[in-house]
Amino acid sequence: MRMEPIINKLEVHCTVNGRAAIIHAYPMERLLDVLREQLNLTGTKEGCGEGECGACSIFLNGRIVNSCLVPVVQAEGAEIQTIEGVATGEQLHAVQQAFIDCGGAQCGICTPGMVLAAVNLLKTNPHPSVAEIRTGLAGNLCRCTGYIKIFESVLRACQKQRILQDGVELDGQ
Amino acid sequence: MRAYLPTYELITPSGLAEALTLLAQAPGAWKPFAGGTDLMVLLEAGKLTHRNYLNIWNLEELRGIAVTNEQVSLGALTTYTDVQANAILREEFPMLCQAASETGGLAIQNRGTLGGNIMNASPAADSPPALLAYDAELELVSTSGSRLVPYHGFHTGYKQMVLRADELLARIILRRTTQSSRQYYRKVGTRKAQAISKICFAGLAHIEDGRIADARIVLGSVAPLPLRCVKTEAVLRGNRIASTVIEAAEIELAGEIAPIDDIRSTRHYRLQVSLNLLRDFLTSLQASNAQASPV
Numbered sequence: 001m002r003m004e005p006i007i008n009k010l011e012v013h014c015t016v017n018g019r020a021a022i023i024h025a026y027p028m029e030r031l032l033d034v035l036r037e038q039l040n041l042t043g044t045k046e047g048c049g050e051g052e053c054g055a056c057s058i059f060l061n062g063r064i065v066n067s068c069l070v071p072v073v074q075a076e077g078a079e080i081q082t083i084e085g086v087a088t089g090e091q092l093h094a095v096q097q098a099f100i101d102c103g104g105a106q107c108g109i110c111t112p113g114m115v116l117a118a119v120n121l122l123k124t125n126p127h128p129s130v131a132e133i134r135t136g137l138a139g140n141l142c143r144c145t146g147y148i149k150i151f152e153s154v155l156r157a158c159q160k161q162r163i164l165q166d167g168v169e170l171d172g173q
Numbered sequence: 174m175r176a177y178l179p180t181y182e183l184i185t186p187s188g189l190a191e192a193l194t195l196l197a198q199a200p201g202a203w204k205p206f207a208g209g210t211d212l213m214v215l216l217e218a219g220k221l222t223h224r225n226y227l228n229i230w231n232l233e234e235l236r237g238i239a240v241t242n243e244q245v246s247l248g249a250l251t252t253y254t255d256v257q258a259n260a261i262l263r264e265e266f267p268m269l270c271q272a273a274s275e276t277g278g279l280a281i282q283n284r285g286t287l288g289g290n291i292m293n294a295s296p297a298a299d300s301p302p303a304l305l306a307y308d309a310e311l312e313l314v315s316t317s318g319s320r321l322v323p324y325h326g327f328h329t330g331y332k333q334m335v336l337r338a339d340e341l342l343a344r345i346i347l348r349r350t351t352q353s354s355r356q357y358y359r360k361v362g363t364r365k366a367q368a369i370s371k372i373c374f375a376g377l378a379h380i381e382d383g384r385i386a387d388a389r390i391v392l393g394s395v396a397p398l399p400l401r402c403v404k405t406e407a408v409l410r411g412n413r414i415a416s417t418v419i420e421a422a423e424i425e426l427a428g429e430i431a432p433i434d435d436i437r438s439t440r441h442y443r444l445q446v447s448l449n450l451l452r453d454f455l456t457s458l459q460a461s462n463a464q465a466s467p468v
Binding site: 004005006007026027028029030049050051052054057063064065066068069070071073074076117120136138139140 | 176177178179180181182183184185206208209210213214216217218224226228230231254277278279280281283284366367
């Protein structure tokens with residue numbers, strides 16, 4: 001077998017869930033593996049490993065991406081948010097609480113990706129229609145729930161956010 | 174089996190000038206790497222044969238959508254999300270926006286780029302049929318300057334392109350027109366969404382006085398390259414939509430495309446659906462004509 005040259009590992013600097021991180025990795029290592037194995041952020045799951053299922057979703061510079069398709073070099077200088085960074089301390093995000101309340105999670109493998117996709121949707125569209133929820137979650141596969149309880153969870157999260165917002169407005173009056 | 178990662182190099186040039194210098198110094202040694210939505214899949218499957226890549230994702234020179242009165246110039250790194258977010262593109266180049274919206278989910282649309290879709294050169298890619306229907310041009314850059322080539326003719330065979338080893342695709346140019354046109358884009362896959370095309374069809378027609386003054390018929394996944402069907406277009410040009418014209422166009426199209434059996438579909442299915450889509454497009458022209466004129 002032909003021996004091929006071995007590339008040196010390099011240092012990648014980024015911010016993960018608000019904390020500075022330094023990663024030593026081969027340039028083409030998947031961000032997914034680095035997050036899970038070096039930073040112990042195992043909330044990000046591997047499903048298909050080819051960008052079809054969304055289980056490995058993260059926010060990279062504010063945009064939702066499949067971390068299985070991001071070579072770690074492209075995380076240099078980036079702001080990364082994983083599922084571990086969605087709650088504020090012990091306070092769950094409205095989407096996370098809604099998934100619990102509505103039974104939106106079963107085996108749980110797709111859940112981090114579903115939650116992030118829903119958080120992403122509600123950032124830009126706080127009152128999505130069911131069709132918009134479907135489009136917003138497209139690219140996230142679930143093999144347990146049949147999706148209905150996931151859609152219900154997202155709707156519940158919207159309602160909750162609305163109540164919270166209305167509450168704030170009332171306080172302000 | 175997964176690739177052995179320590180043998181893969183991915184370096185980040187400081188800017189476009191350095192990227193072009195690296196390409197020029199050793200033509201063929203480096204290949205560009207953008208959003209990774211195709212290359213990382215091959216890597217994971219152990220099928221990424223080339224070893225040394227240039228990370229062009231951060232090259233600002235290849236980003237942005239610039240609009241003038243004459244044209245829209247899209248950086249090669251324009252993502253599918255960027256395409257859909259642009260109001261001019263939505264208004265004047267809806268087939269490109271539709272292609273972008275039907276390519277993967279949001280996470281893919283945030284990373285996949287138009288330049289990557291062109292340079293990966295899959296005959297099943299969804300944006301090339303739209304770009305060919307709009308007569309797009311490509312700006313290729315190298316250390317010796319830049320050149321503009323028509324996108325039609327850029328692909329010369331399966332994964333073959335009119336591109337030198339020292340060149341990068343910099344921008345995709347779409348000419349704006351005040352001429353109104355009928356546009357029809359349809360992707361047919363195994364599912365309504367999240368599926369790679371079995372057939373992709375982009376049709377565009379200028380109608381003058383009830384006649385097809387000009388037409389573009391472009392199909393994906395029916396030949397080794399995204400195929401502009403110029404012979405079928407010629408059959409349509411100058412004619413009124415009538416059943417005889419539709420039939421003549423179908424006969425021409427059947428001879429012009431060369432679909433095959435593969436993992437996603439069969440030759441027979443692709444041929445039949447291509448003809449159906451052509452008929453649907455042409456019939457829609459007829460219908461909208463009828464609506465436009467008083468009964």
